[in-house]
Every structure is written in structure tokens, then in C-alpha cells.
Amino acid sequence: MSRSANAIFVLALWVCLLTLWLFSGEQFLDLMFAIPDAGPVDDWSLTVVVWFEDMRAGLGVPDLFSALRGAIHGWTGLG
Amino acid sequence: MVFPTLEFVLFLAVVLAVNLALTWRQGTPAPAPEPGPPAARGPGSGPGRVLPAIASRLDARKAFLIAASYWFYAAWDWRFCLLMAGVSAIAWAGGLRADRRAVRIASIAGLLVVLGIFKYFNFFFLSLGQLLGDTFLARDLGWMRVILPVGISFYTFQAISYVMDCARGDIAPRRNPFDVALYISFFPQLVAGPIVRAADFLPQIDRPYVVDTAMRGAAVLLILSGLFKKMVVANYLSVLIVDPVFAFPDGQAWPETLAAVIGYGIQIYCDFSGYSDIAIGVALLLGYRFQRNFNQPYRARGLSDFWRRWHISLSSWIRDYLYIPLGGNRGGVARQVWTLLLTMTLAGLWHGAGWNFLVWGFLHGAALGVERGLRRVPLGPLRWLAVPVTLLIVFALWIPFRAADWEGTLAILSALTRAEGFAGTVVPPQALALIAIGLAMNWLPLAMRDVAEGALMRVPAVGQALILAAGTILLFATAQDGVAPFIYFQF
Known part of the structure; x- marks a missing residue:
């Protein structure tokens, strides 16, 4: 019971992460370029990330994260 | 990272x-066989007999958590991993033969040397340079500056407590070096605590x-709650009021300076307890329980009470491995005060290699000594003053802690008495709201958290x-x- 609940918990977190990636513009791409050179896997990992980013951009989903960020900062006066 | x-x-997400x-397919394994207490062990438990058994006892999960922890640490600088592996090796080898006085002393001395070189070398080097006029040292030996590995104070203290606990018989030494490696490197608490005891972990x-x-x-x-404390309260207080005032105290008047001093007290609490909360939460998701590291410290009714609530894992470490061995509560009041002064001065130095930290610790020790001397004086109706007076002392002592040098400390103290400033700093309402939230976190009934x-x-x-x-x-x-990096990363 505990084990399957943990699996559901981790799976749900991954789904949320993928949803965040879909609706957060180029945040993940920026992150990948900000990570220091990963040596032999650097080119390969960037190619994979760029491929996924192209796919996401092709879907035309809006950058809801930036919109949320702007709304919160505007409302609170922070940021 | x-x-x-x-x-x-x-x-x-990947680690989880x-x-x-x-x-996924784990059963309920029998606990790994452990050697008895040091005094009961025979001569066959040294490294020579131990090494062949290592590979069979390194299960996949343990290996993965060690690898993930070293990856986490390597994100700062991969060379730090070599240092951490060395510290783990010293602790493991020292623990195996901690019943022998010479081994115990050598391993603890080795760990202190590591800490001394990487954390305090620059401090003593620069202090010596200033003493000698900073000519020869600065010009010819400048290349000797040592970088400070993040979290070194935390994991060397864990390593020392492991050897000490083995020596005292509180825990049985681990033959498997990977057990000690995981204890030292476990990433949730690696770089800023809590300082977890081997007996718990x-x-x-x-x-x-x-x-x-x-x-x-x-x-x-x-x-x-940890993310909120760090990302919202601590970080915004830092940029809204604390950093502008501490960067230019000469032009400030007392209202904004007072707000900055109180703001820093809230900032450091939310920064550090926020990190601890996240660390304890992440460890829980991996199946490990840590003790709480903070317990509403700004509602303490005295400085000794404050130190029982602030950075509890460090306070208890210092009590068990420094204060009590130095004499603790034994002897007369004068002896106790001396022990307190020495202990707290060293605790101040643990926080950072700088004279301001040394003075901060000394002043805390002095205040604790005064409190110890006044312990038997009945407060009567003045008892309600205990909390505000404690807050006043704690917040006032954060000034040298934050200001970094004497000029800065004196400038802040001077600004606290100045009616008008020319810096144009204003205290935004958001900063006041964040200060109120930070203080409220110390006063909300714990029952609310339980609910x-x-x-x-x-x-x-x-x-x-x-x-x-x-x-x-x-x-x-x-x-x-x-x-924004965590304040305690520098310690």
C-alpha cells in the first residue's frame, strides 16, 4: 500500500513537472544552457533538450508561468 | 546546486x-550485522579484514544515494568531492579503532586540520598580513589563499561526532565505509545542516x-514552509531593506536602520530555518527522519532558552562535544562563566572565519554568563520582560554578525541614534509585512502546524x-x- 502510494506520489510529481515544462516558456531551456559544460554528454543533452523545446514551441502553448509571475509581482509589489 | x-x-525528481x-522489489532485510562496542571487539576488525566484505554490502540504493549526494556536491566544484571523501575516510578509519586513544586523537586532529586549512587558513593568513603590514604576505604569498568548500563545517562536525560516539560506545563503528560515506555526504543536510548524529542516522x-x-x-x-521562508520572506527582506541599509549605513536615519536590524534577524531566521525545513522534508521523502533544527527561537525567555531553540543540532553538538568536556556546569559560577565564554567564542568562530563572528560568539557567551549569574535572582512582576529583553540582545548581536567589520558595526549603531538621514532609503510596506510574518511564525501556536x-x-x-x-x-x-544563496552556506 505504502509502496504503490509512493509510486503514485512520484508519478504525479513527474506529471506536474512535465506540465510546468509545457507551460513555462523557455525556462527549462535557459536552465540547460546555464548548467556548466557537462563534458562528453553536453552536446547530446542539449540536442535532446532543444528537440523537446522545438516540439513544445510547435504546440503553441502559452507561457502561463510568466503570466502568473507577472500577476503575482504586480499584485504584491514584489519582484 | x-x-x-x-x-x-x-x-x-530523478532521485525520487x-x-x-x-x-520496488525490496523485502524486509535483516539488519546488517554490526560489531559490538569497541571494548568488546577482538583484534580482527581492522581495515585488513574489512575491505573484502565491502562490495557485497553495498546495496544499490545506498550506492545510488551516495552517487547522487556526490553529484549534488560536485555541482559547486568537483574537487570538493575529493575532500569530502577524505573526511569520510578519516572518520571511518578513526571509528574502527576509536577505542584506542592514539587513533582517536589522530583522526579527530586530522579532521580539525582539514577544517583549519580550508576554513581558517585565509583568516589567519590575512590577520597575520595585517599585523605585519600586509607587504610580504600579500605580495609574495598571495597564491596560498585557499577556497572555502561549501558545507565543510557541517560535515566535518558530523565526522568528528561519529568518531567521538564510537569512542564513547554510543554507537558501534561501521565496518562498511559506504555507510559512513552516506552519513557524511547525504545531500539533504550536506551543505547547511542540520548536523545529524550518527546514532540517529x-x-x-x-x-x-x-x-x-x-x-x-x-x-x-x-x-x-521552507521555500516560503527562504524565497519570499528572507530573499525579499534582504533586497528591500537589509542590504541597502547595511551597504550604506552612514546615510541612514534610525527608522530604516531599526527596520533593517530587525529585518536581518527575521531574514537569517527564515533563511536558515527555511533551509533546515526543506532538508528535513526532502530527507523524509527518501525515508529518513531528522530532528527539528528550530523551535520558534524568537519567543525564547532567556539566552539559554534561545540556544535550545536556535540551530538545535549545532547547540546540542557544542553542548555534548565541547561544553560538557570543558567542564560544563561543574565548579563554581566563575568556572561555569569561563566555560561558557570559551565555548561560545569557539561557536562564533565556527560560524565564520572572521573577527566579527569571534566577537559575536564572545558576546553571546558573556550574556549567557550574566544570565547564569542572575539565575537565582527572583524576577517577580518583571518576568514578562524576559522575552523582549532576550529579543533585544539577540537582535543587537546580529549587527556585528551581519556588518562584517567594526566600521560597519559602529556605523549601524550610530545610525540607530540619527534622527535624519540623506540616503533616501524608505521602508516599503512589503518589508514591514514580511517582518510581521516572520515574527508571527515564532508566535503561532504549534497546534496550528499539527493541524x-x-x-x-x-x-x-x-x-x-x-x-x-x-x-x-x-x-x-x-x-x-x-x-540568492543561503546565508549559512558560508559557514
């Missing part, structure tokens, strides 16, 4: 998934991985994940741009 970043979120996969690595709904509920609450924890425990796993994800996204959206 710091907690409130997308990089760490990705890292944690792989950890789950590695434990090591028994947990032998148990099967179990995370029940109560642990997940507590973890969700801890991680979200929230209880409510989260009753939520199904998918709901717990959604709450954690939604809360994290909201907090990331609220946070300012960029990554």
Missing part, C-alpha cells in the same frame, strides 16, 4: 524516481525504505503531490529573479 532552483527540482525503482540506513502518508504529509508541509500536518496526512498521495507541485510553482512565481 541550491534548493530553491529548477535545477534542484529536476535533480530531486530512481530511489523508488531501486526499492546510521540505524535508518539499515531499515527498508518506507515512506507512509504521514511522512509525505509532513514532508510537503516542511518543503513548502495542517494532520490535514495533509489525510490527503491521498496524488493530492499531496499536487499540493507540493502547485505550492512550489506559486512560490517560484513569487520569488525574485536570480538565485
Whole structure:
């Protein structure tokens, strides 16, 4: 019971992460370029990330994260 | 890699998934056989007999957690990993023969030498340079400057406590070096604590991985409260009021200076307790329970009470491995005060290699000594003053802690008496609101936390994940741009 609940918990977190990636513009791409050179896997990992980013951009989903960020900062006066 | 970043979120998601996969088919293994207490062991427990057995005792989950922890640490500088491996090796070897005085002393001295070189060399080097006029040292030996590995104070203290606990017979030494390596390197508490005791941690690595709904509920609450404390309260207080005033105290008047001093007290509390909350929450998701590191310190009724509530893992470490061995509460009041002064001065030096930290610790020791001397004086109707007076002392002593040098400290103290300033700093209402929130966190009844924890425990796993994800996204959206490192990383 505990084990399957943990699996559901981790799976749900991954789904949320993928949803965040879909609706957060180029945040993940920026992150990948900000990570220091990963040596032999650097080119390969960037190619994979760029491929996924192209796919996401092709879907035309809006950058809801930036919109949320702007709304919160505007409302609170922070940021 | 710091907690409130997308990089760490990705890292944690991978670690949780792989950890789950590695434990999916686990049974209920019998606890690993442990050697008896040091005095009961025979001559065959040295490294020579131990090494062949290592490979068979390194299970996949333990290996993965060690690898993940070293990856986490390497994100700062891969060379630090060599240092941490060395510290782990010294602790492991010292623990195996901690019953022998010479081995015990050599291993603890070795750990202190590591700490001394990497944390205090520059301090003594620069101090010596200033004493000698900073000519020869600065010109010809400048290349000797040593970089400070993040978290070194925390993991060397864990290593020392491991050897000491083995020597005292509080724990049985581990033959498997990977057990000690995991204890020293475990990434949630690696770079800024809490300082976990081996007696609390090591028994947990032998148990099967179990995370029940109560642990997940507590973890969700801890991680979200930690992120809120760090990303919202601490970081915004820093940029809104603390940094501008401490950067230019000469032009400030007393209202903004007072707000900055109180703001720094709240900032450092939220920064550090926020990190501890996230660390304890992440460890819970991996099946490990740590003790709480803060217990509403700004409602303390005295300085000794404050130190029982602030950075509890360090306070108890210092009590057990420094204060009590130095004499503790034995002897007369004068002897006790001397022990307090010495202990707290060294505790101040632990916080950072600088004269301001030394003075901060000394002043805390002096105040604790005064409190010890006044212990038997009846306060009567003045008892209600205990909390505000404690707050006043603690917040006043944060000034040298933050100001970094004497000129800065004196400038802040001077600004606190100035009616008008010319810097044009204004205290924004958001800063006042954040100060109020930070203080309120110290005064809310603990029953409220229990109610929230209880409510989260009753939520199904998918709901717990959604709450954690939604809360994290909201907090990331609220946070300012960029990554503000935790204050305690420098310690």
C-alpha cells in the first residue's frame, strides 16, 4: 500500500513537472544552457533538450508561468 | 546546486524516481550485522579484514544515494568531492579503532586540520598580513589563499561526532565505509545542516525504505514552509531593506536602520530555518527522519532558552562535544562563566572565519554568563520582560554578525541614534509585512502546524503531490529573479 502510494506520489510529481515544462516558456531551456559544460554528454543533452523545446514551441502553448509571475509581482509589489 | 532552483527540482525528481525503482522489489532485510562496542571487539576488525566484505554490502540504493549526494556536491566544484571523501575516510578509519586513544586523537586532529586549512587558513593568513603590514604576505604569498568548500563545517562536525560516539560506545563503528560515506555526504543536510548524529542516522540506513502518508504529509508541509521562508520572506527582506541599509549605513536615519536590524534577524531566521525545513522534508521523502533544527527561537525567555531553540543540532553538538568536556556546569559560577565564554567564542568562530563572528560568539557567551549569574535572582512582576529583553540582545548581536567589520558595526549603531538621514532609503510596506510574518511564525501556536500536518496526512498521495507541485510553482512565481544563496552556506 505504502509502496504503490509512493509510486503514485512520484508519478504525479513527474506529471506536474512535465506540465510546468509545457507551460513555462523557455525556462527549462535557459536552465540547460546555464548548467556548466557537462563534458562528453553536453552536446547530446542539449540536442535532446532543444528537440523537446522545438516540439513544445510547435504546440503553441502559452507561457502561463510568466503570466502568473507577472500577476503575482504586480499584485504584491514584489519582484 | 541550491534548493530553491529548477535545477534542484529536476535533480530531486530523478532521485525520487530512481530511489523508488531501486526499492520496488525490496523485502524486509535483516539488519546488517554490526560489531559490538569497541571494548568488546577482538583484534580482527581492522581495515585488513574489512575491505573484502565491502562490495557485497553495498546495496544499490545506498550506492545510488551516495552517487547522487556526490553529484549534488560536485555541482559547486568537483574537487570538493575529493575532500569530502577524505573526511569520510578519516572518520571511518578513526571509528574502527576509536577505542584506542592514539587513533582517536589522530583522526579527530586530522579532521580539525582539514577544517583549519580550508576554513581558517585565509583568516589567519590575512590577520597575520595585517599585523605585519600586509607587504610580504600579500605580495609574495598571495597564491596560498585557499577556497572555502561549501558545507565543510557541517560535515566535518558530523565526522568528528561519529568518531567521538564510537569512542564513547554510543554507537558501534561501521565496518562498511559506504555507510559512513552516506552519513557524511547525504545531500539533504550536506551543505547547511542540520548536523545529524550518527546514532540517529546510521540505524535508518539499515531499515527498508518506507515512506507512509504521514511522512509525505509532513514532508510537503516542511518543503513548502521552507521555500516560503527562504524565497519570499528572507530573499525579499534582504533586497528591500537589509542590504541597502547595511551597504550604506552612514546615510541612514534610525527608522530604516531599526527596520533593517530587525529585518536581518527575521531574514537569517527564515533563511536558515527555511533551509533546515526543506532538508528535513526532502530527507523524509527518501525515508529518513531528522530532528527539528528550530523551535520558534524568537519567543525564547532567556539566552539559554534561545540556544535550545536556535540551530538545535549545532547547540546540542557544542553542548555534548565541547561544553560538557570543558567542564560544563561543574565548579563554581566563575568556572561555569569561563566555560561558557570559551565555548561560545569557539561557536562564533565556527560560524565564520572572521573577527566579527569571534566577537559575536564572545558576546553571546558573556550574556549567557550574566544570565547564569542572575539565575537565582527572583524576577517577580518583571518576568514578562524576559522575552523582549532576550529579543533585544539577540537582535543587537546580529549587527556585528551581519556588518562584517567594526566600521560597519559602529556605523549601524550610530545610525540607530540619527534622527535624519540623506540616503533616501524608505521602508516599503512589503518589508514591514514580511517582518510581521516572520515574527508571527515564532508566535503561532504549534497546534496550528499539527493541524495542517494532520490535514495533509489525510490527503491521498496524488493530492499531496499536487499540493507540493502547485505550492512550489506559486512560490517560484513569487520569488525574485536570480538565485540568492543561503546565508549559512558560508559557514
